[in-house]
Amino acid sequence: MTDAYQNRSQSFLRAPAISTLDLGVGIHRISATRAWSGTENNGFTLPHAQEEAFMLSLQLVDYSGDILLKDRKLSFRQQRANELQLYDYRRPWSANLRSAYDCVNFHVPLEALNSALQTSEKRRVQTLRYQAGEPMSDPVFAALVRAILPSLLRPEEANLLFLSHVSLALATHVADRYAELALPRATTRSRLAPWQERRAKEMIDANIGGGLSQQALADACGLSAGYFARAFRETVGMPPHKWLLVRRVEHAKHLLHRSDIGLAEIATACGFADQSHFTRVFCRLEGATPGVWRRQHRYG
Incomplete structure (x- = not known):
């Protein structure tokens, strides 16, 4: 039986x-x-x-x-x-x-x-x-x-x-x-809901200079830190820290194009450790140094 x-x-x-x-x-x-x-x-x-x-x-x-x-x-x-x-x-x-x-x-x-x-x-x-x-x-x-x-x-x-x-x-x-x-177990296929993606990106933009933890982002989305990290990468195509660098470079490009601020000041305003750090990251993402990019796009 x-x-x-x-x-x-x-x-x-x-x-x-x-x-x-x-x-x-x-x-x-x-x-x-x-x-x-x-x-x-x-x-x-x-x-x-x-x-x-x-x-x-x-x-x-x-x-x-x-x-x-x-x-x-x-x-x-x-x-x-x-x-x-x-x-x-x-x-x-x-x-x-x-x-x-x-x-x-x-x-x-x-x-x-x-x-x-x-x-x-x-x-x-x-x-x-x-x-x-x-x-x-x-x-x-x-x-x-x-x-x-x-x-x-x-x-x-x-x-x-x-x-x-x-x-x-x-x-x-x-x-x-x-x-x-x-609760469903997190997997590599986990994705953020649209509101979670929007909230996370808004927080990153509002803290472009740094000081924002992954835990704070996860808390704002109502997720654990590990789940958030996997879901963010699956949704955006890169981890949060790399997205922050992308947004810093985008902000830097705006300042390079629209102002006469020096490169060291731009580096500080965008959260880079120093001008050298700014140059390395910018060159890796854009294929040119900030100075060259500014000359090419200043009047474009």
């Missing part, structure tokens, strides 16, 4: 009456199980298999019992009819089923939620936001449960296309409402 099958079939509940239905196909399909008992003091659940999945449980009647998370008893006492309770199969937990119950439990693999994500950023579900032991009201989820109850009662009449539709609707709703998404 595989981990997924043990949890999907809800065999650890030891319920006297149980009905399980797959809502789709494939290894990451969502399954629904209706489990019920008309008697009280049903005892503790058996240990469940730990896997990358969640159990979403909706009670059809008022239920009371105990929940233990890593052997620590939670404050949970009652789950009313139509309330939703979330359980993480990645963590060890158990329940003492004190009262009669009638519930529909969904086995939802993490990959099923990732498949339902409507995002172009390729983010992934890290976990679901919920407070262990605190039932929640979710009318949309309750309506989806009601929609498949006839299929759970008469699985031989179930329409797989309809069940697949409900499965996608359920996964999309859960991902939209409860998912906590992990």
Whole structure:
């Protein structure tokens, strides 16, 4: 018996009456199980298999019992009819089923939620936001449960296309409402958004003389320094420090063309260490010294 099958079939509940239905196909399909008992003091659940999945449980009647998370008893006492309770199969937990119950439990693999994500950023579900032991009201989820109850009662009449539709609707709703998404990992293909590129370039131009750190640029763009550096290079075609040199030379060309300021003064105004530094950088980018460039363009 595989981990997924043990949890999907809800065999650890030891319920006297149980009905399980797959809502789709494939290894990451969502399954629904209706489990019920008309008697009280049903005892503790058996240990469940730990896997990358969640159990979403909706009670059809008022239920009371105990929940233990890593052997620590939670404050949970009652789950009313139509309330939703979330359980993480990645963590060890158990329940003492004190009262009669009638519930529909969904086995939802993490990959099923990732498949339902409507995002172009390729983010992934890290976990679901919920407070262990605190039932929640979710009318949309309750309506989806009601929609498949006839299929759970008469699985031989179930329409797989309809069940697949409900499965996608359920996964999309859960991902939209409860998912906590992990940020996409930075790659060499990361790019700045237009506003981030504009903001970074404006800051560089405003600090042409120096004194601007890469961390300050990254903070202004809401990014980590490493991510910003990779994204800037991918977007602009060069790292930030080289772009600063390009902008310094452009500013210097403007002064050379429009003023009679000496080369040493221009070097200082544009943030170069000295005239020699200015000449080396200018010659490398423009193919001529500042003096030659000025004579060629002064009246152009």
